Amino acid sequence: MLRRAARLDTCDARAMRASADSEYVLDIGELQRCGFTYNSVATRVRRGWFTRIHEGVYAIGRCELSQRGRFVAAVKACGTDAALSHFSCTVFWNMAEWADRPIDVTVATSHAHRHEGVRVHRSKLLSRQDLRNRSGIWVVSPEWALLGLAAQVGEDTLKGAIRRGFAREHVSLRSLAAVLGRAGPVRGSRSFAKVLSQGYRPARTVLEDIVLDLIVDAGFELPEVNRRLVVGGRSFYPDFRWPEQRLIVEADSRMWHDDPISRAADAERQAILEASGERLIRVTFEQATVGRAQTLERIVCAGAPVS
Numbered sequence: 001m002l003r004r005a006a007r008l009d010t011c012d013a014r015a016m017r018a019s020a021d022s023e024y025v026l027d028i029g030e031l032q033r034c035g036f037t038y039n040s041v042a043t044r045v046r047r048g049w050f051t052r053i054h055e056g057v058y059a060i061g062r063c064e065l066s067q068r069g070r071f072v073a074a075v076k077a078c079g080t081d082a083a084l085s086h087f088s089c090t091v092f093w094n095m096a097e098w099a100d101r102p103i104d105v106t107v108a109t110s111h112a113h114r115h116e117g118v119r120v121h122r123s124k125l126l127s128r129q130d131l132r133n134r135s136g137i138w139v140v141s142p143e144w145a146l147l148g149l150a151a152q153v154g155e156d157t158l159k160g161a162i163r164r165g166f167a168r169e170h171v172s173l174r175s176l177a178a179v180l181g182r183a184g185p186v187r188g189s190r191s192f193a194k195v196l197s198q199g200y201r202p203a204r205t206v207l208e209d210i211v212l213d214l215i216v217d218a219g220f221e222l223p224e225v226n227r228r229l230v231v232g233g234r235s236f237y238p239d240f241r242w243p244e245q246r247l248i249v250e251a252d253s254r255m256w257h258d259d260p261i262s263r264a265a266d267a268e269r270q271a272i273l274e275a276s277g278e279r280l281i282r283v284t285f286e287q288a289t290v291g292r293a294q295t296l297e298r299i300v301c302a303g304a305p306v307s
Helices: 002-019 028-033 038-047 067-077 086-092 142-150 155-167 173-183 189-197 206-217 260-275 285-289 292-301
Strands: 025-027 050-054 057-060 082-084 103-107 118-122 131-134 137-140 229-231 234-236 240-242 247-251 279-283
Touching: 002 025, 002 028, 002 057, 025 028, 025 067, 028 038, 028 057, 038 050, 050 067, 057 067, 067 082, 067 086, 067 103, 067 137, 082 086, 086 103, 086 137, 086 142, 137 142, 142 155, 142 173, 142 189, 155 189, 155 206, 173 189, 206 240, 206 247, 206 285, 206 292, 234 260, 260 279, 279 292, 285 292
Parallel strands: 082 137, 103 118, 247 279
Antiparallel strands: 025 057, 050 057, 082 103, 131 137, 229 234, 240 247
16 A cells, blocks of 8 residues: 555656646657656546546646746647637737637647637648747747737737837748748738738837827838937837938827936937937827827928828
């Protein structure tokens, strides 16, 4: 009896070690490699030591699964050729916020078991270079995640996710264009191509996103975004700039600019830029939302180019 108990304790210790990097989630095959049998797994489920998440997939211990843990469980439930994809994978890569929806998993086979809360996609387009191993599971690359997202959401949501991908240096225009070229005419590719054709670059704040949308939706040429500008040996990073017109638009957030030190720094910065021949327009949140018409008129009068 003592020997049997020691063996089971060793199995439990192995399971804890094996699951440490996979959000404490293992499938039945992984548990068997730790020394468990179907009966010993069932015993632990009855006693509350394991929690069954999907058929053949278990959480080790009495832990509350994180969102990432639920992602891991969904992929493990769909088999060895499965990968987290689409909307769920953009959340995994921190390019979108989670919403209450089924977890997206892509498989290469034509058959896959259904699991509650899991949406299964099938694709033969994915290759090894499009997959990453994270948290003990396969996930699609950020580029493929965004292409999948394009089939599920509107352009505004897609734009925001792509910008976050740029900001976190997950993707580039070149890598996104390459995936689009390899994928061909799949669902969502037209919307994806339309957003890419607008040449989006990462904005650093929500207000910058709002101001950039205002500029693009009004039909202006896409300005440079957060690109380095050297004036008198000093480096500046204007939010938005049209170099030929030497025109700058700054998203003026009270969060970052409404204190004496910041106001003084902004005034000095503006004086240097204007002395060098640049023109600068500041746009607050209220001006970019409630006062859109007046703000656009200011930008027009300043000479912003129209596409």
